[in-house]
Amino acid sequence: MKLSTGDKVLQLFIYIVLILLGFVTLYPFWNSLVISFNMGSDTSLGGITFWPRVPTFDNYEVVFQDSRIGQAFMISILRTLTGTILSVLFTAILAYGLSRHELIGRRFYMVFCIITMYFSGGLIPTFLLLREFGMMDTFWVLVIPGLISVYNMIIFRTFFLGLPAGLAESARIDGCNHIGVLIRIVLPISGPVVATLSLFTAVYHWNDWFSASIYINDPSLIPIQTLLKQILNSNIVTDQLQSVGNAAAQDRLALVQSVTTKSLIMATTMVATLPIIMVYPFLQKYFVKGVLIGSLKE
Amino acid sequence: MEIERRLHIRKEGSRVSWWTGWIRQWDLQLMVVPAMIFIFIFSYLPMYGVLMAFQDYQLFGGFLHSPWVGLKHFEAFFNSPDFWRVMRNTMVISLLKLCFGFPAPILLALMLNEVRSIMFKRVVQTVSYLPHFLSWVIVGGFVGSMLSTDNGSVNMLLMSLNLTSEPISFLSVPEYFWGILVGTGMWKEMGFAAIVYLAAIAGIDPHLYEAASIDGAGRFKQIQLITLPCIRPVIIIFMILAVGNILNAGFEDILILATNPILRDVSDVIDTYVYRMGILNNRFSYAAAAGLFKAVVSVTLLALANKAARKMGSSLW
Numbered sequence: 230m231k232l233s234t235g236d237k238v239l240q241l242f243i244y245i246v247l248i249l250l251g252f253v254t255l256y257p258f259w260n261s262l263v264i265s266f267n268m269g270s271d272t273s274l275g276g277i278t279f280w281p282r283v284p285t286f287d288n289y290e291v292v293f294q295d296s297r298i299g300q301a302f303m304i305s306i307l308r309t310l311t312g313t314i315l316s317v318l319f320t321a322i323l324a325y326g327l328s329r330h331e332l333i334g335r336r337f338y339m340v341f342c343i344i345t346m347y348f349s350g351g352l353i354p355t356f357l358l359l360r361e362f363g364m365m366d367t368f369w370v371l372v373i374p375g376l377i378s379v380y381n382m383i384i385f386r387t388f389f390l391g392l393p394a395g396l397a398e399s400a401r402i403d404g405c406n407h408i409g410v411l412i413r414i415v416l417p418i419s420g421p422v423v424a425t426l427s428l429f430t431a432v433y434h435w436n437d438w439f440s441a442s443i444y445i446n447d448p449s450l451i452p453i454q455t456l457l458k459q460i461l462n463s464n465i466v467t468d469q470l471q472s473v474g475n476a477a478a479q480d481r482l483a484l485v486q487s488v489t490t491k492s493l494i495m496a497t498t499m500v501a502t503l504p505i506i507m508v509y510p511f512l513q514k515y516f517v518k519g520v521l522i523g524s525l526k527e
Numbered sequence: 528m529e530i531e532r533r534l535h536i537r538k539e540g541s542r543v544s545w546w547t548g549w550i551r552q553w554d555l556q557l558m559v560v561p562a563m564i565f566i567f568i569f570s571y572l573p574m575y576g577v578l579m580a581f582q583d584y585q586l587f588g589g590f591l592h593s594p595w596v597g598l599k600h601f602e603a604f605f606n607s608p609d610f611w612r613v614m615r616n617t618m619v620i621s622l623l624k625l626c627f628g629f630p631a632p633i634l635l636a637l638m639l640n641e642v643r644s645i646m647f648k649r650v651v652q653t654v655s656y657l658p659h660f661l662s663w664v665i666v667g668g669f670v671g672s673m674l675s676t677d678n679g680s681v682n683m684l685l686m687s688l689n690l691t692s693e694p695i696s697f698l699s700v701p702e703y704f705w706g707i708l709v710g711t712g713m714w715k716e717m718g719f720a721a722i723v724y725l726a727a728i729a730g731i732d733p734h735l736y737e738a739a740s741i742d743g744a745g746r747f748k749q750i751q752l753i754t755l756p757c758i759r760p761v762i763i764i765f766m767i768l769a770v771g772n773i774l775n776a777g778f779e780d781i782l783i784l785a786t787n788p789i790l791r792d793v794s795d796v797i798d799t800y801v802y803r804m805g806i807l808n809n810r811f812s813y814a815a816a817a818g819l820f821k822a823v824v825s826v827t828l829l830a831l832a833n834k835a836a837r838k839m840g841s842s843l844w
Contacts (some may be wrong), residue, residue: 235746236629239745247651251651254657254718257680259673265674273820278680323559325558326559326562329555333548338563350570350574350577351575351801353801353814356567358572359789378567407554435662436664438663439779454664458783461671463668495668501665524597
């Protein structure tokens with residue numbers, strides 16, 4: 230098809246806008262990465278944009294030496310793993326139950342679930358409830374309140390309803406109970422939807438900083454994002470630099486002097502981003518599908 | 528018989544009582560009932576707990592032993608000087624997000640649809656989704672670094688173009704805050720929000736375009752006369768949702784970007800106000816009253832928006 234002059238101008242315009250957009254999206258990320266690999270004292274002279282001027286791993290060395298960052302990283306990993314596995318499992322069990330036509334009370338159960346998508350108690354009553362349950366300053370406060378996701382349940386259920394009915398029925402006739410049918414037949418053929426929802430849940434858990442910021446005071450239970458938020462907000466880093474200087478041997482001192490607050494923040498930010506970048510190719514593969522299933526329901 | 532029992536086939540007119548049927552499918556009920564109890568505890572109890580907005584909630588007495596005070600906290604909220612400030616910020620930020628954040632993904636989807644090179648399209652899409660998956664904390668780190676007075680890239684650019692003689696402290700100037708907030712939100716969510724529109728565009732019958740092109744319509748005319756009208760229902764649905772969300776001016780993004788108390792005059796919205804009053808200042812009942820006020824207005828707005836949309840021929844439910 231030949232393009233008219235007007236169409237060519239339009240094409241050119243669109244390409245330019247999209248390239249600019251791509252640049253604006255990537256630049257902050259790239260620049261932060263560059264700063265995290267550049268010597269801090271050099272960065273503060275200015276002019277660091279696309280490439281490190283004095284490349285170094287010092288910033289990361291200081292980050293990895295800090296025990297709090299390592300601890301917070303572990304809490305984040307632990308919470309992401311337990312939170313994702315348990316939430317996807319329990320949500321799938323509920324969705325399977327609600328997908329069975331013979332379930333007595335099915336309509337009631339569905340309405341009971343869907344109401345919670347439109348109404349909620351809000352921040353304060355939820356906070357006080359968890360507090361009265363004694364869940365403050367426990368690891369489980371990061372996992373338990375999100376165990377059942379009604380939104381994910383609906384996506385699961387829609388998928389289960391689309392499976393051929395004969396599969397489950399034949400297993401039932403062979404004497405398999407419902408839990409067996411779910412684990413041995415339904416879940417193994419639900420790979421894509423399990424993957425999509427697991428990735429979404431995992432990303433939520435990894436990225437969540439707010440719940441820990443209100444429910445957890447114990448520094449040993451703080452996840453990485455919450456710690457990073459605290460670091461960004463205050464001058465914790467300067468204390469941290471000093472503590473590294475005191476604790477480490479004299480030869481560390483030179484290293485510490487070249488590391489600045491800014492370079493350290495950027496290195497910590499990169500460490501907290503890395504897992505997302507690592508799963509991003511998988512996310513990409515699945516989420517378009519997930520978003521579309523979700524939006525059909527809206 | 529055995530098979531029928533296992534499959535729980537209920538014969539027409541069979542006199543199996545509700546309870547017997549329930550017991551027979553115990554394994555199925557066991558998959559649902561615990562989850563219902565869970566939802567009751569973690570979703571319905573807090574809904575009931577909203578009634579604390581009518582109490583003077585005492586930490587040590589708890590919900591059950593706190594005195595009832597009627598509308599005291601609502602009156603205090605409406606009469607407080609904070610009320611108008613918070614409402615103004617909520618409405619302004621929301622409307623700005625609606626005006627700029629809402630059309631942006633539609634425009635992006637329209638532009639991506641015009642791109643002929645599949646490779647280029649895929650690369651732009653991949654890049655544009657990425658920020659959606661980053662935590663607000665990380666985005667906050669990026670914004671802080673970009674706008675920093677200590678050789679932030681934006682200040683370096685402005686200074687090299689001689690637009691400013693000394694670095695601007697963007698995140699401490701109230702005048703810039705709304706722009707930064709809305710811009711960052713668009714940066715983070717535009718690509719992801721475009722997915723739905725791209726899918727809607729992909730569903731349009733290609734014959735329509737062929738016919739239009741034979742009739743001499745250029746690409747621009749085709750967008751205007753075919754693409755936009757075809758994705759109109761999707762746009763309307765998202766519009767309704769956006770109106771229902773108008774009091775959700777932001778929460779995480781504001782908490783992250785407005786750390787400087789100087790910004791409070793322009794950054795306080797209902798949600799952040801509830802957080803500050805309730806969680807940070809321990810004025811639980813007062814904060815719950817403000818939250819409840821917001822919830823009631825939101826539900827009303829959603830219902831009204833849906834009614835309006837029904838007149839235009841589409842609806843949420």
